[in-house]
Amino acid sequence: LGKIIAIANQKGGVGKTTTAINLGACLAAAGNKVLLLDMDPQANSTSGLGIDKDALKGCIYNVLIEGLPILEIRQSTGVPNLDIIPTSVQLAGAEIEIVSRFNRERILKIAITPVIGIYDFILIDCPPSLGLLTINALTAANTLLIPIQCEYYALEGVVQLMNTYNLVKEHLNPALEIEGVLMTMFDARTNLAIQVIDEVKKHFKDKVYKSIIPRNVRLSEAPSHGKPVILYAAKSKGAEVYTDLAKEVMGIE
Amino acid sequence: LGKIIAIANQKGGVGKTTTAINLGACLAAAGNKVLLLDMDPQANSTSGLGIDKDALKGCIYNVLIEGLPILEIRQSTGVPNLDIIPTSVQLAGAEIEIVSRFNRERILKIAITPVIGIYDFILIDCPPSLGLLTINALTAANTLLIPIQCEYYALEGVVQLMNTYNLVKEHLNPALEIEGVLMTMFDARTNLAIQVIDEVKKHFKDKVYKSIIPRNVRLSEAPSHGKPVILYAAKSKGAEVYTDLAKEVMGIE
């Protein structure tokens, strides 16, 4: 019970938030109790699910910096079985505030203890960096899910990400494993995409999900309606493939 | 002489590196002497221009942390009139190393003094964050160029970016101005793109460039050949629009 999956890649715009929201919603639609934890100061997971940032009871910043109990800020989303720990722009200041704290890498791991028993899956949406917020997420997580765009720059950063993964595994969280590698924004019109997938498969072998997320305009429109794609455009290719991905993550495929 | 333009937006994947490389190359093709400064530990500007990261004389990390003179690591690219200050993964450790240094926000401003007189334009490619690397870039720069993707999440982060711009302008660099706002990855097939452009124009008025960068597969292929798009696919829409943008930045349009 309570598998904690960090969704991380320091390369920007690769589909971390889109995966957190839509994988979360598809896992919830399959009957799992799912918690989405927004660890990115941009708060895109929070706004992509239509949560009003000005009406929050509190956010993850208050939990990490002021010790507010995490259950006090947990709230429901418009999606049954999917709750969220929201974030706000205040989180941008957290990294500098915790850099000289005792046990600074384990603050999140300790803070989320009260919710672990309640959910089947806890997904952590990380910011595009390998700083202390992402380190906290990797230290609290059981596994790491890596979205990789089918683009040239996508491969550049993977070595750095794996270095950080190995450091966390060695010193902070020996149980950390790779959940899987998800290819995103696949555009069949370009050869480059196929080359990138081949390269990633050479590196990660059977860790690469069979589900490949295509570039699909419904996925980029859904957050402007505050909904995951399975509620915004259920028949779209984006909804279909994220549903397949959820089956792979549940071990059904 | 020597206009320093920081290209920044903490939202990931909006086209900062693509703009740094291609605007840089188009300004160079028009006869300007241009320097590209890669301040992103992912080193995408460095690899996107085909620079071998293992054959570097040094990188910006050595300049910022060890005081190596910046002219010692400056190198040419395959593009006439375009030089680069390369970066490597070492830079990822710089932010934590400089957080408690005296004058930590002005380290880059002091370090780049020797090159200011040599170039007509110095473009700084920033990482997807508002941490000390981006703050150093904003403190060293004359102006800020903001790439914004024509997508829903793009608007979310602009307020945070403008807060940081105002803080830097008030306390560190009173001369800092907005160079312009560049709409990127425009996909005419979706209404959302038009809505985002309208919204951005309401906010930034005449600071929004007339040139709107379309989503164009040649732009994403060019870096895998180590070339800017004007050398990789000179007749493409991507090459055409970045050439127009360079004219606007030079004040010719």
Ligand SMILES: Nc1ncnc2c1ncn2[C@@H]1O[C@H](COP(=O)(O)OP(=O)(O)OP(=O)(O)O)[C@@H](O)[C@H]1O
């Ligand atoms: N498969 C897809 N097809 C089309 N658009 C997509 C797809 N996946 C994501 N997008 C869009 O691309 C942009 C980047 O995706 P997203 O914000 O999820 O990436 P991210 O990795 O979370 O970014 P950041 O690094 O800023 O956190 C968003 O505007 C999103 O709506």
Ligand SMILES: Nc1ncnc2c1ncn2[C@@H]1O[C@H](COP(=O)(O)OP(=O)(O)OP(=O)(O)O)[C@@H](O)[C@H]1O
């Ligand atoms: N107009 C465009 N059309 C198609 N692809 C593009 C365009 N602009 C950029 N890209 C591609 O989209 C991806 C993101 O662009 P880029 O890396 O320039 O963004 P960035 O803001 O520098 O990202 P980061 O936040 O990680 O630094 C890259 O793979 C790039 O090749």
Ligand SMILES: [Mg+2]
């Ligand atoms: Mg995100």
Ligand SMILES: [Mg+2]
């Ligand atoms: Mg970049």
